[in-house]
Amino acid sequence: MIQTTGPRRAWAELLRLPALFTVPGDALSGAVAAGGRPNSRTLLAIGSSLCLYEAGMALNDWADREEDAAERPHRPLPSGRIRPSSAFTAACVLTAAGLGLAARAGRPALAVAAPLAATVWAYDLALKHTPAGPVAMAAARGLDHLLGAATTGRPQEALPSAALLGTHTLAVTTVSRRETQGGTSLPPLAALAATAALTGLVARGALGTKRAGSTRAGSTGAGSTGVGEVSATGPGGGTGIGSADGASAGADRRRPAHDRSGLTLDAALRTALATAYAATAGRPYTHAALNPSPPLTQRAVGGGIRATIPLQAALAARAGSGLTAMAIAALAPIGRKYAKKVSVT
Template sequence: MTRLGDYLELVRAPAVLTVLGDSVAGGAAAGRPLTGRRVWMPVASACLYAGGMALNDYADRDIDASERPKRPIPSGRVSPRSALAAASALTAAGLGLCAVAGGWSSLAVGIPLAVSIWTYDLVTKEHALAGAVSMGTCRALDVLMGAGAGHVRPALGAAGIMGGHTVAVTFLSRGEVDGTDAATASGVAAATGLLAASVVAGSAGPPIKTLAVLTATAAYALRCGPAQIRAARDPAAINALNATKAGIRAMVPLQAALAVRHGHLLGAGALIGVDVLGRIIRSRPGGRKVSES
């Protein structure tokens, strides 16, 4: 009988925390903080993300049988049918919560997001460029879902930054098993610097706000930059894997920086709490078992 822990490993539970801030950043950029029913928007994002992770393992079950035999499906702890059912249920739950949180305005973005997630997992991820762009599109749409269809324009910058970071991490993740190459890792490290500069360049306001943006942006760059530089110097699989994990974890401080840039200090504070929670989960016994990769 499949245990709850097996499903948590299937959906990479700690990594789900990194998607909660997308709608916070998008809402902040659009001047629509997540209050009232809109507080359910991050949960909608989490369900859609978790569904995509379950679908990813369903689609990769044959490859994982040889490359990652300890994953839930190849190890026999979760059946392919159960994984597909979980992916479908989580996607439906995500869209339902999206409708509750933001009505048709948010659902108009949530549906394309769900379609993009399933397209990535079942069609585009086998191709390096198409897969990376598809994954970046998913993350950008998640940010825009927090803004809503009628408020997309002011959130495009935040969506582009989160999408760009996701594209870079996705390129690097292709080297988790066989190693990456110095050019790819160097390009990803350079992208991190450019994205950090974009966050800071787009900020304006009193000195205390500028300082907060600089602090959060520095936390983002320091969270993933060193691991990316190590991968550039030595593109072995273990360094590519560690740099990928660092890139995933760096999404939370990046979201916080975007929230601060648009004046949503409460949202940024909540994301700092999410970041601390993620660190606690990863440090506990068994925390690495249900890791991001």
């Protein structure tokens, strides 16, 4: 249990401050997965995502205040450190701010942010304790990814990576439904299997992602998403920059040496990030599967939430943007630092 003093600490608990660092990677990885690179509109999308995410956190505790009074009386609302009306007001204000920032990012971004906000409210107020709850949460994470993609003009190209993020979120949310009771190994086992499958897909670059805005081999012009960016349309992590038909491995052998080096570095980064994802999520899932007690189940949920960051980074690397991937990955140690002070669940 976290001992807290003062209103700042209470609000940090209510809003799950460490989990906030899992949010920017949605929009950043979405922007590069859509074939572009982050821009000023992407920054507005990140601001919108942060507001809507925190709105969901405040609304979640407002909706669960009676349940938390019995199961987690130390939480800010049942302990009396924050009034329920204040939490609800914060949810409303943050939702309005999120939609306002999305509107400034452009009409396509607002077209994604509006259903995202609706999904957040529907989950907290109606769907959370139903079979549709995990699916709604997965949809929210996928929409958040598409919010970033909408700022680069081709959000449909980010649908495959949005599905991967959604699958991860579905697994975490399913485990979280037992975090205060524990008692069953099935959810963490299923989450462990999902993590293994996602790790394999991301490490291989199995889903077709085009190089952002470039159709010339070795191009580093305005359409590029970063240094060393390559197409990842085949299992080898790149089948020819600008190739839309999955060229053979022989095409890679005919590349200049510096292009082949770029492919190797890109694949190595993607593999390293996929491995980090597997380790961050897999270890606590395994412990919870072996002993599904509430403490270990809660650790599994926390590990799954933290694993979102390396997964986002791996998706960015898979899209050919190593710089964006490293920027996302840099958020992980910051989140871990704050997680030592405030719980992510």
